[in-house]
Amino acid sequence: MFPTPRRRSENGNKAAVMRPRMPFVDDATLRRALEAGLGADKVRMDEDIRHAYSTDASPCVVVPRAVAFAESEADVLAVLRSCRELDVPLTARASGTSLSGAAIGPGIVLDTTRFRRILDFDRDRGIVRVEPGILLSELNAYLAERGVRFAPDPGSQDLCRIGGMVGHNASGYRSVKYGQTKDHVVGLRVLLADGTALDARDLPVDGPEWKETVGKVPALDQIRRDIVDHRASILASRRAIRKHSCGYHLDSIVEALDRGMFPLASLFVGSEGTLGVITQVALRVLPIPARRITVLWFLDHFREIGPLAAELFALGPSAIESIDGNSLDLLGRGAHDIPRTAEAMLLVEFDGGDLDAIVREIVGPLSSRYALSRPADVAEGADRQAALWKLRRSVFPTIVQRPGPRKAWGFVEDPIVPRERMPEFIEFLGDLARRHGTQAGIYGHVGDGNTHYRPFFDPTDPGDFERMQALRREFDDAVLDRFRGAPSGEHGIGRLRAETLPRVWGQAVYDVMRRTKDALDPRGLLNPGVLFSSEPWWASWGGLDSRMPM
Numbered sequence: 161m162f163p164t165p166r167r168r169s170e171n172g173n174k175a176a177v178m179r180p181r182m183p184f185v186d187d188a189t190l191r192r193a194l195e196a197g198l199g200a201d202k203v204r205m206d207e208d209i210r211h212a213y214s215t216d217a218s219p220c221v222v223v224p225r226a227v228a229f230a231e232s233e234a235d236v237l238a239v240l241r242s243c244r245e246l247d248v249p250l251t252a253r254a255s256g257t258s259l260s261g262a263a264i265g266p267g268i269v270l271d272t273t274r275f276r277r278i279l280d281f282d283r284d285r286g287i288v289r290v291e292p293g294i295l296l297s298e299l300n301a302y303l304a305e306r307g308v309r310f311a312p313d314p315g316s317q318d319l320c321r322i323g324g325m326v327g328h329n330a331s332g333y334r335s336v337k338y339g340q341t342k343d344h345v346v347g348l349r350v351l352l353a354d355g356t357a358l359d360a361r362d363l364p365v366d367g368p369e370w371k372e373t374v375g376k377v378p379a380l381d382q383i384r385r386d387i388v389d390h391r392a393s394i395l396a397s398r399r400a401i402r403k404h405s406c407g408y409h410l411d412s413i414v415e416a417l418d419r420g421m422f423p424l425a426s427l428f429v430g431s432e433g434t435l436g437v438i439t440q441v442a443l444r445v446l447p448i449p450a451r452r453i454t455v456l457w458f459l460d461h462f463r464e465i466g467p468l469a470a471e472l473f474a475l476g477p478s479a480i481e482s483i484d485g486n487s488l489d490l491l492g493r494g495a496h497d498i499p500r501t502a503e504a505m506l507l508v509e510f511d512g513g514d515l516d517a518i519v520r521e522i523v524g525p526l527s528s529r530y531a532l533s534r535p536a537d538v539a540e541g542a543d544r545q546a547a548l549w550k551l552r553r554s555v556f557p558t559i560v561q562r563p564g565p566r567k568a569w570g571f572v573e574d575p576i577v578p579r580e581r582m583p584e585f586i587e588f589l590g591d592l593a594r595r596h597g598t599q600a601g602i603y604g605h606v607g608d609g610n611t612h613y614r615p616f617f618d619p620t621d622p623g624d625f626e627r628m629q630a631l632r633r634e635f636d637d638a639v640l641d642r643f644r645g646a647p648s649g650e651h652g653i654g655r656l657r658a659e660t661l662p663r664v665w666g667q668a669v670y671d672v673m674r675r676t677k678d679a680l681d682p683r684g685l686l687n688p689g690v691l692f693s694s695e696p697w698w699a700s701w702g703g704l705d706s707r708m709p710m
């Protein structure tokens with residue numbers, strides 16, 4: 161089976177593979193409704209904008225009917241009203257750097273980039289309250305002047321926005337120490353599909369506020385009971401992985417319910433825009449570390465990444481990142497002074513503990529146990545550290561611009577496995593690509609057991625596309641059954657992994673997720689096709705004339 165090519169409409173513009181919902185509302189009516197609610201300057205339905213918003217950073221393409229620009233909660237309410245009245249679905253969007261196709265949709269795409277104020281900063285409680293469209297980099301620049309930061313730091317940190325980070329439960333380079341977005345969200349304000357505003361935070365289930373909340377949103381008590389009824393299955397479905405972005409975090413909710421608390425915000429973190437539109441986010445901030453040490457290792461043997469990383473965990477790193485030899489070749493060994501013999505690079509950071517003792521251990525006993533391509537490079541100064549991180553950050557943009565028809569496609573790019581199985585898993589990934597006649601970029605957050613894996617294929621070549629399918633099948637089986645891992649550590653399920661979601665947690669737990677979605681969004685208006693879909697992973701693939709993977 162070959163991926164469905166994008167249809168071209170009569171005027172030559174690219175059109176969606178997605179089918180329209182029924183009942184169908186004509187464009188003029190849709191435009192009138194949106195403009196009445198928002199004003200003409202916040203609505204666009206021309207081909208250019210629909211084309212621009214038909215992609216995110218994944219290989220998927222879905223052309224929306226309209227793009228609405230929200231600047232306030234009132235704007236979001238107005239758009240939701242049109243969605244309900246005209247039965248047109250809505251996809252909330254921040255920067256659109258989703259790697260799983262979660263920020264595109266067939267109805268109205270709600271651009272939140274103008275909805276971006278910092279509302280207040282409570283220094284004593286260490287909490288900042290923001291609107292969802294604020295850029296992470298902008299927020300952290302504001303916080304830095306106050307000596308603090310929002311800790312999760314995805315590779316897209318200069319591009320992504322808080323609403324999108326909450327949507328995907330993003331993490332990043334330092335998640336080995338600082339966890340995921342969900343670990344830092346204190347509360348959310350959410351608009352549900354029916355327009356109800358919810359202040360989502362931890363609520364004791366025997367208290368008056370819970371009663372008041374379920375009085376307003378009875379579906380929440382139905383969800384609570386469903387989760388309680390399936391407590392055993394939910395707990396049994398857990399995997400020994402350090403993080404995930406694979407649907408609703410039902411296990412955290414079970415744990416909180418055991419303490420008599422419903423963690424309402426946790427329900428929405430990682431929900432990929434399928435349960436409500438977030439209009440405010442309260443985040444916990446942390447002090448900026450006084451001192452950091454960054455260490456760069458080049459290893460002659462790729463297989464030594466796992467054992468070295470395992471030894472480093474004991475020293476309490478704040479980041480452990482790896483890059484494989486193929487990716488080092490693409491970066492350019494000469495340009496970056498990368499040793500000819502290096503099969504792997506490890507970048508490790510420490511920002512706490514006895515840093516001097518750690519350095520002694522690193523340059524001494526630890527280094528002597530591995531075949532290093534050259535001695536470890538220990539960077540203390542900010543400039544040198546920034547240069548080392550730049551090398552790590554350049555992997556993604558370099559790898560996706562690989563020359564030739566075989567590109568580094570992201571369709572198996574975010575697996576996470578139990579950390580202690582990383583050495584075996586990394587070997588498996590290299591071998592998997594080889595067995596399917598290609599090579600792959602393998603890099604990522606080795607400290608969490610989370611790898612970014614991008615095999616090189618040309619999906620316009622029927623043979624290669626069959627190889628992609630076969631590789632994906634084998635990959636899913638191995639990640640889920642052999643390694644007991646999950647297909648997404650941080651990039652989300654989106655459209656690319658929706659067909660795999662039931663296998664991650666098992667049918668019973670998947671059904672609880674599905675009922676949770678149906679209870680809060682019974683008409684399926686919010687981000688249809690994302691998280692819950694039985695369509696194969698290539699169903700919304702960009703087509704035979706796919707653009708460069710981003």
Ligand SMILES: Cc1cc2nc3c(=O)[nH]c(=O)nc-3n(C[C@H](O)[C@H](O)[C@H](O)COP(=O)(O)OP(=O)(O)OC[C@H]3O[C@@H](n4cnc5c(N)ncnc54)[C@H](O)[C@@H]3O)c2cc1C
Binds near residue numbers: 258315431710
């Ligand atoms: C170069 C590059 C590097 C990356 N590195 C990392 C990494 O290290 N770690 C990582 O976790 N991710 C990474 N990503 C993926 C991506 O950047 C993150 O998932 C990011 O958090 C998405 O933010 P965004 O602002 O682009 O959100 P979008 O892509 O616009 O949206 C993401 C999801 O959030 C939902 N959403 C957005 N706003 C709202 C709202 N107001 N209410 C409800 N739902 C909403 C959307 O519907 C969608 O489901 C990387 C991506 C790129 C391109």
